[in-house]
Amino acid sequence: MSYDTPKDRAPLPLLGAVPEVPVERADAARNRRLLLDTAQRLVREKGVRSLTMDELARRAGVGKGTVFRRFGTRSGLLVALLDHSEQKFQGAFLFGPPPLGPGAPPVRRLVAFGRARLLDIEVEGELHRAAELGEAEQRYRNPPYNVSRVHVTTLLREAGAPGDPRLLADALLAPLAAALVMHQLHDLGYTRDEIADNWETLARRASVPE
Amino acid sequence: MSYDTPKDRAPLPLLGAVPEVPVERADAARNRRLLLDTAQRLVREKGVRSLTMDELARRAGVGKGTVFRRFGTRSGLLVALLDHSEQKFQGAFLFGPPPLGPGAPPVRRLVAFGRARLLDIEVEGELHRAAELGEAEQRYRNPPYNVSRVHVTTLLREAGAPGDPRLLADALLAPLAAALVMHQLHDLGYTRDEIADNWETLARRASVPE
Numbered sequence: 109m110s111y112d113t114p115k116d117r118a119p120l121p122l123l124g125a126v127p128e129v130p131v132e133r134a135d136a137a138r139n140r141r142l143l144l145d146t147a148q149r150l151v152r153e154k155g156v157r158s159l160t161m162d163e164l165a166r167r168a169g170v171g172k173g174t175v176f177r178r179f180g181t182r183s184g185l186l187v188a189l190l191d192h193s194e195q196k197f198q199g200a201f202l203f204g205p206p207p208l209g210p211g212a213p214p215v216r217r218l219v220a221f222g223r224a225r226l227l228d229i230e231v232e233g234e235l236h237r238a239a240e241l242g243e244a245e246q247r248y249r250n251p252p253y254n255v256s257r258v259h260v261t262t263l264l265r266e267a268g269a270p271g272d273p274r275l276l277a278d279a280l281l282a283p284l285a286a287a288l289v290m291h292q293l294h295d296l297g298y299t300r301d302e303i304a305d306n307w308e309t310l311a312r313r314a315s316v317p318e
Numbered sequence: 319m320s321y322d323t324p325k326d327r328a329p330l331p332l333l334g335a336v337p338e339v340p341v342e343r344a345d346a347a348r349n350r351r352l353l354l355d356t357a358q359r360l361v362r363e364k365g366v367r368s369l370t371m372d373e374l375a376r377r378a379g380v381g382k383g384t385v386f387r388r389f390g391t392r393s394g395l396l397v398a399l400l401d402h403s404e405q406k407f408q409g410a411f412l413f414g415p416p417p418l419g420p421g422a423p424p425v426r427r428l429v430a431f432g433r434a435r436l437l438d439i440e441v442e443g444e445l446h447r448a449a450e451l452g453e454a455e456q457r458y459r460n461p462p463y464n465v466s467r468v469h470v471t472t473l474l475r476e477a478g479a480p481g482d483p484r485l486l487a488d489a490l491l492a493p494l495a496a497a498l499v500m501h502q503l504h505d506l507g508y509t510r511d512e513i514a515d516n517w518e519t520l521a522r523r524a525s526v527p528e
Binding site for chain 2: 202214
């Protein structure tokens with residue numbers, strides 16, 4: 109099955125399909141994209157902390173006023189950048205060149221997807237922090253999570269699972285987070301057994317020694 | 319490696335290791351545990367929605383006043399129940415009988431861990447909702463998440479991965495969530511490449527046809 113046909117492509121709820129300012133002139137939209145591309149490069153090169161209104165103006169070779177008029181505040185800039193990155197990312201994995209886009213074998217595309225997803229993730233992380241959704245990060249510092257992580261890490265090490273057992277433990281614990289499971293149970297209508305079976309398959313495969 | 323020795327066991331930050339009311343009499347503590355055990359059974363049998371102060375009093379055969387004096391509000395009851403379930407769960411996977419506890423092979427213990435973790439997860443989900451952390455669930459209903467899920471689901475189906483491709487897609491997307499990756503980068507000191515390598519290993523293994 110593939111959705112790489114116009115018929116299947118249409119209903120996908122692409123971000124930004126409806127422009128927020130329909131009357132924005134073409135050159136204004138282009139300048140905005142150029143600014144956000146510069147912001148994205150800055151974040152990828154030097155981390156999200158280095159993205160300030162001043163630094164963006166300097167790198168883009170525009171006046172500070174332009175950046176402030178365009179995005180209002182640094183938070184506004186981060187929100188716009190997240191949306192921009194997400195749109196570029198979607199365009200790349202749906203319609204772009206392989207291996208991320210169509211044309212490569214599925215597992216190569218899957219791997220390219222995960223790596224690309226991690227590229228701009230710090231923008232989202234910084235926004236979480238700004239919105240005090242840092243609570244989400246807090247979860248991973250809390251004793252209960254840590255006890256589970258130590259336990260699963262130990263089991264993976266004993267089983268001889270490949271790679272870094274602590275990162276693998278995080279990866280296996282992530283699908284067991286309450287918010288995702290609630291969504292699967294109540295929005296998607298899966299049963300707890302189906303969710304558990306799926307997790308078991310993944311955990312067994314992850315644990316096989318190299 | 320194992321932490322099933324007293325020396326390694328000691329530093330684990332067990333929940334509830336310090337009683338919140340040190341002067342609580344032994345019989346009061348026992349009654350509290352009995353109430354919470356009843357609440358846990360009620361949730362497992364009939365779902366978290368059925369857990370009301372009235373229903374708990376009825377099932378436990380105590381007066382409503384006892385339940386209110388003990389937990390204050392339904393939220394207070396849910397918080398106490400989450401802590402209680404977490405403590406029992408930790409006790410079971412660290413010191414309890416196999417396959418969850420020591421004595422079974424690591425992969426069997428891992429599988430038992432995941433299944434047990436899913437048993438009481440709705441208590442945590444309900445607390446999230448009460449605390450308006452429902453935002454966390456909201457994430458999975460949003461267009462950007464959905465586009466990624468459709469994409470990964472399609473790739474997994476094309477690759478012939480076993481099981482339900484949509485649940486597997488969720489499981490592979492979960493470790494790519496910003497909050498977890500931020501924690502791994504900034505608190506644990508992993509590099510983005512290490513995180514990506516770990517994810518790639520997992521994704522490749524998950525994709526192998528049966």
